[in-house]
Amino acid sequence: MLPGLFANLKDCSTQSAFTLLPVVVNDCSRDGSAVLARSLGVNVLNLPSNLGIGGAVQTGIKYALSKGFDYCIQMDGDGQHPPAEFEKLISTAIKTGADVVIGSRFLTGEGFQSTFIRRLGIKYFHFLNRVLTGKSIHDITSGYRLLGEKAMKLAANYYPDDYPEPESLVFFSKHGLKIVEVPVTMHHRQGGKSSIGTFASVYYWVKVTAAMFYSYIRKQ
């Protein structure tokens, strides 16, 4: 599955009008994906100790900042997020001047829509975010998103450790960033397991609710 994804990425980056630098963040995985990525000529950031999703994503953001990039796109490595859709994110960012662009699977209702329970959870966080920030972001847990320079700088300073997506959006809103959603088509994950199991989902619910709330009342 990974070779396909990388090949796909490479195709996109050579065909695109933008200069792209694909980067894989390897959060201490020993399944050989880092070696594979490197052999395919993709840049790999190997974390020497496990940081969890937030720390890993933040590493990528810091890397993009250190290279002086204008935008940074976060994408799952399990094939859920088709690389071909990234042009939509970038062009939306350029057109609307948004600081954060979220690839949303719910705006048009095409492609993989996740399970009922998950959609319910996402609805809840959508509601909570609307209460806290007054903004309506439908696919609030989407991990396919673009950060502009302002958002990257904020995220380099502070990024939540686990389940970072909803909380970071509250954080970005509080700092007055412009957040825009754009419809993308997502797939089923083509390999690997979700980081959120049955028990973890309860923890997820409690943790993210608390995190969003604290993020909301925290001083800037």
Place this chain on the structure above:
Amino acid sequence: MSRLQVLIIILNLLFLLYISRLIIKGRLREEYAFIWWISAVFLTIFSIWTKAQNEVSEFLGVTVPANLIFGGLIFLILIYLLHLSLVNSKLQRNVTKLTQEFAILKEQLERLSTGETEKSTSTENQS
């Protein structure tokens, strides 16, 4: 003074000496030694002034003096645990920062040594 009292005072003094030794040798940071110092001094005071627990209990309105000791100690332990959680959070933040810097620097170093050129203006980041 009872034998038990003398024994406890000697043990406390030894404890204080040991903590000092740990600090001098650089194995224990002063900020963490602080609470051990305080508790040793407290124990020493209480072992000299034996009526203390009765008098303080009466003053505070605690019926059974032993409960004062347990209550007080549990409270202290809770505060100390909170302190340790804070220390742990700080350590974790530092480790995260170090790990990220390390990974980025290592990647750059590897590319330098293989002599690859880089290009820039926009990035795709996958994790």
